[in-house]
Amino acid sequence: MTSADISGKPPIGGVPATAETPAPGAGLVRHDPVADGLPPDRAFRLLRYTLIVATAYLLIVEESLKVPPIPALLLIVLALASNVAISLLPPRMINSPYFGPTIIICDTLWITEQRTHRGPIVNPVTLKAVRVE
Numbered sequence: 001m002t003s004a005d006i007s008g009k010p011p012i013g014g015v016p017a018t019a020e021t022p023a024p025g026a027g028l029v030r031h032d033p034v035a036d037g038l039p040p041d042r043a044f045r046l047l048r049y050t051l052i053v054a055t056a057y058l059l060i061v062e063e064s065l066k067v068p069p070i071p072a073l074l075l076i077v078l079a080l081a082s083n084v085a086i087s088l089l090p091p092r093m094i095n096s097p098y099f100g101p102t103i104i105i106c107d108t109l110w111i112t113e114q115r116t117h118r119g120p121i122v123n124p125v126t127l128k129a130v131r132v133e
Contacts, residue, residue, distance in 0.1 A: 041094045045083050048107070052079045055111050075110055 056076045059068040067073070086094070086103070093099060 041086075041091075044100065044103075045086055048083050048086075048103070049080075051107060051111075052076065052083070055079075055114065059114065072114060075114060079107070079110065 059072050059076070060066075062068075068076075
């Protein structure tokens with residue numbers, strides 16, 4: 001029995017539904033990340049680079065576009081270097097269920113430390129970005 005027999009309409013694409021291919025709308029479709037050409041570990045690293053660059057930008061803007069303190073610079077360099085190190089790790093480590101959450105927690109901790117250690121935002125450039133008028 002094909003899907004045309006059940007609904008009275010021909011199957012989509014002219015191919016009958018079989019046990020191997022579920023009928024349209026029969027459930028969730030599993031996404032194949034390799035089909036997009038962007039493996040999950042690379043997407044993770046790209047998102048992390050974006051986070052690191054955004055944090056570095058905030059630190060620079062808070063210093064009125066001057067060089068941030070040395071400890072802040074070292075944390076930024078360490079975060080960038082750790083992203084490079086992540087690319088060198090074997091897939092079994094990257095695919096571990098603990099890997100992503102561990103990195104996210106560590107990133108949250110170092111960014112929070114930088115934000116709270118530096119005190120309240122007093123730079124007028126930054127205040128304009130967060131003030132609601």
